[in-house]
Amino acid sequence: MRIHARTTPSKNQRRGTGRCLGVLSALVLTAGALSACDATARAPVVDTAGQVEFTNPLAIPPLDRGTVASDGVREFALLADEGTTEFTPGVRTTTWGFNGSYLGPTLAATIGEPVRVRVDNELAVPTTVHWHGMHLPAEMDGGPHQVIDPSQTWSPSWTIDQEPTTLWYHPHVHGETEEHVEMGLAGMFLLEPPDPGRFGPPHSYGVDDIPVIVQDKQFTDAGQFTLSTRGFVGSLGDTVLVNGTAAPYLDVTTERVKLRVLNASSARTYRFAFDDGRSFDLVGTDGGLLEAPHRTGEVQLSPGERAEIVVQVEAGEQPVLRSSTPDLGMPDAVAELNGGADTLDVLQLRAASVLEPSQPLADRFADIPRLDESDAGQERQFEMDGLQINGQSMQMHTVNEVVEVDTVEVWAVRNRMQFAHSFHVHDVQFHVLTVDGEPPPPELAGWKDTIYTRPGVQYRLIMRFEDYTDPDTPYMYHCHFLTHEDAGMMGQFTVVEDASTAPSTIRTEGADHGAAH
Secondary structure: OEEEOOOOOOHHHHHOOOOOHHHHHHOOOOHHHHHOOOHHHHOOOOEOOOOOOOOEEOOOOOEEOOEEOOOOOEEEEEEEEEEEEEEEOOEEEEEEEEOOOOEOOEEEEEOOOEEEEEEEEOOOOOEOOEEEOOOOOHHHOOOOOOOEOOOOEEOOEEEOOOOOEEEEEEOOOOOOHHHHHHHOOOEEEEEEOOOOOOOOOOOOEOOOEEEEEEEEEOEOOOOOEOOOEOOOOOEOOOEEEEOOEEOEEEEEEEOEEEEEEEEOOOOOOEEEEEOOOOOEEEEEEOOEEEEEEEEEOOEEEOOOOEEEEEEEOOOOOOOEEEEEOOOOOOOHHHHHOOOOOOEEEEEEEEEEEEEEOOOOOOOOOOOOOOOOHHHEEEEEEEEEEOOEEOOEOOOOOEOOEEEEOOEEEEEEEEEOOOOOEEEEEOOOOEEEEEEOOEOOOHHHOOOEOEEEEOEOOEEEEEEEEOOOOOOOOOEEEEOOOHHHHHOOOEEEEEEEOOHHHOOOEOOOOOOOOOOOO
16 A cells, blocks of 8 residues: 555545435335446445455554653544555555545553544545544544534543453544545554453554454546445445555464454445354454453454454464355345345465464453343333434434433334344443343443344343533434435434433534535
8 A cells, every 4th residue: 555645536536426325315225226226236246255366465554652741641643634545556546544645543542541632634624533432521522513624623632441442433524424434534543451461362563463444445447436335235345455455465473363353344244254264262342352252253243343353373374354245134135235245355364484372362351340231220212214213313403312420221222124224322332131132142242332233123232321421512323334324324312410401402503514414
């Protein structure tokens, strides 16, 4: 991946053609209507298994631990700007990035540290930076209300107060999130324990602890991004990028390697496995470590979800991380229109002829403190249908739910459609109590902030709201398929001291850029 000096992309280059949002908004949802939406909607099933040559070394985003200021706060700096990137030699693609032309650095802070991030916007358009999965005050959350205008600076600060885990940051502009993320504005934020070697997972960044930011892209003949839509989920590409690298390989020098896998695509769900069928250990999900390693051969991630997996390799072998056909829970004909029949080679691991020994994984990591359903003061219902939640579309001035601080709640979420949705809650990590009345599978047993919601299935989530209150600044809950989010499949909640006196509307001055609702 090569970067070049700043350039100004045209609006048509960024947006692409044939996005078919009119169909989505009108809810013309039959498979036939979706496939007839435009020519790209009838694109053939994508299958790159065994066809990728893996000619490019995997780019590793630079690790940025910031600097400690005189007041003891760990400070970071991000600059959002335009540029060009060579994903294919000699072809310059217009991109956006933080501190570079595409994606951003991996930020890292230790649990308990106060942090501050200076974000400068040198783009020609307003943007935001949301800290996905982070527990922090609402005014620091980086949602659609914290707009950063061109040539302006935003400097949120908060204290890292949650479990060590892999989070990420990305824009959250109302009505334009998909475009900003697809152009390249995203990066990881690692929350590190004081003792990273405990329990045995590899922890040397860039050596045996590897960020794996997976995105699918579609390019025009001129080599520019396009957001062609094929199906209800949104834009689906036929080229996989990992950390901005096409056809990537990773040189592995240790017996075990930890992959921090992030689905940073706007619409595609991946079902990650290895081409030789080997098993690996799932050690962590969105919000932290599992109680014990879960031995498995696959892990499925919808947009925004993360998984930490530990893979053991033998000297000289070259296994390929592959996305096999995902289980979307939809009828086959409908799933095929939404990436459900696609197989994609993602990343090749190239084990050295001599490998450094790795510490074995502990049989058990730690007990996860479980929230008690009997402590829940309220159970809320969230029905996902069409592009609405509980029959409502996102309104910037409307507070949909008011939550009291220091309370536990159960949120029951059901996807009423035969099409795919997901559900993400800002500020908190939650546990999945049940999936259609049954205990969750191991991959949903840890802390989560985003889940795939299978058609017709109810997920009961339990969460605690604590530390921060603000009756005038909301957090969000929404579908994390970015086309759906942009089309209004999102609601707002505030956390307050006393729900009986909290306002149901808020002022939205200057925060409606890009909104169509």
